[in-house]
Amino acid sequence: MILPSVTDIRSAHERIKPFIHRTPVMTSLQLNRMFDCDLFFKCENFQKVGAFKFRGATNAVRLLPDEEKKKGVVSHSSGNHAAALALAAAMNGIKAYIVMPETAAEVKKNAVAGYGAEITFCEPTAEARENTARDIAEKTGAVLIHPYDNFNVICGQGTAALELMNEISDLDIIVAPVGGGGLMSGTCTAARGISGKSIKIVGAEPLNANDAWKSFTTGVLCPSVNPQTVADGLLTSLSELTFSIIRNNADQILTVSEEAIIECMLLIWERMKIIAEASAATVLAAVMENPEFFRAKRTGLIISGGNVDFRSFYLESVKYATTG
């Protein structure tokens, strides 16, 4: 198994730089005071499609051989990766086929359709999604771009940490959320490659979907079975590839409670006035639940995305106020 190096991430960065946003690094005096440390938020919620996923998708799409570009790409993600792949493909004149469960949120369907992808709906099961995607790949020759079990995707995701560390020197700790491990693998590779052993690399994972923690602790890949967490971007489990990278590089996987995730999401909204999704709030939840580990440290936090379905709950709550 070939693992990526920081050189691969630097190459990816050069490759995708014209297409991505260089997202800002934000700080909050209030949160620094509250947690007694220096926090640097790398705001991938401001990335195109509202999540870091656009980095990996763009890198993967740009690296396709011309023959494959002509046939297009396919994905069976229903989350941020689908939108990211659809936009990355559209920006490069490539056809994208996205398989989504019929039950996907209207806002997600609209986003993917808005980027010009061809959507195929299927039953809301993992099996139906994979089979449908495989059928499309066979019929059209489109290349399946996996959301995280893909070398080029991982290299793209690592560019967020690369930019953060180029901008903020001397970080003591860097924290990324862990779902399937694509962002965490890229973060590990970039941070270890840039700072060697002088930086602690931490994954933040919901306790309710703690496959990375289990795998990291036992040394054996242990996928989650039907996990339930408010951090709905982190339901997936590590692959052999992401597990290898994380096992070789991470210092810690810190699991966080649902309560801490929600509290930290609200804190980011209220104090920083930016939208972070629940999955992104896990990194601050790790700080909240491990004060000794982070005290007085300079910590980089990758805010992975900002796609929150406000309509589903906000409109109901304000009805009372809209007295014509």
Next chain:
Amino acid sequence: MILPSVTDIRSAHERIKPFIHRTPVMTSLQLNRMFDCDLFFKCENFQKVGAFKFRGATNAVRLLPDEEKKKGVVSHSSGNHAAALALAAAMNGIKAYIVMPETAAEVKKNAVAGYGAEITFCEPTAEARENTARDIAEKTGAVLIHPYDNFNVICGQGTAALELMNEISDLDIIVAPVGGGGLMSGTCTAARGISGKSIKIVGAEPLNANDAWKSFTTGVLCPSVNPQTVADGLLTSLSELTFSIIRNNADQILTVSEEAIIECMLLIWERMKIIAEASAATVLAAVMENPEFFRAKRTGLIISGGNVDFRSFYLESVKYATTG
């Protein structure tokens, strides 16, 4: 009645610059496409205390004679002005007395108390608040700093438009929300002073609290009576001072529906990944409801604040998801 000039606003800017955040101007390709115009969002939601009010409060506090500084300041606002005055006073070593209704949201009480202000609670009526504030002023000698009917406050608020126009040249239109008219008066003064008749100056006001529209249209000051709007920062009515400035300078007051305010607030959250409060969303609602007026124009929008009480509705809505 002496009205402020752009020179006064430039002086205010020099005075408060070391204390305020220079807030970013953000753009959104998606929103530009959606509304077929170029929108420049001046993000006062990122200002200290989460609202432009900190500009005016700081200017007013800095301009107090030394004798008055010793006695402190008092306000009977329960909104962003209270927090702004409390922090501006604290940063200048001045005592602040804030009168709040017992019924004020816990988060607002905590914010004001956190800035070290002395809070006096009273019955939740305008009369009780004004009487309580007057009693405090008489007893302590503290100076009442009105949230908008105050020359120095208006000059401070105008610095948001000043920064926006210094950064983005050739705006065709500038839009600010109108409540009591402090921000709108400052915006009028700055924009007319800088660009003369080449810029259109527009106030955005909830139809449900349309005293500025009525006053502007009839030429007679017509305060609202018990208005109800989701834009709870815009319930107040113009004063003689703000009405004079607005009547002399504004080109239009555009009233907006509750539905448009809420839709635009959600659009800003979803597309820009930043928190704008309902009062701030009125400026985008004005664009949404008047497409011909804004089409193909370069429009500056003052996003006045980002203080949204998410806890009151979000926590309820996610309970279902927090299955331990």
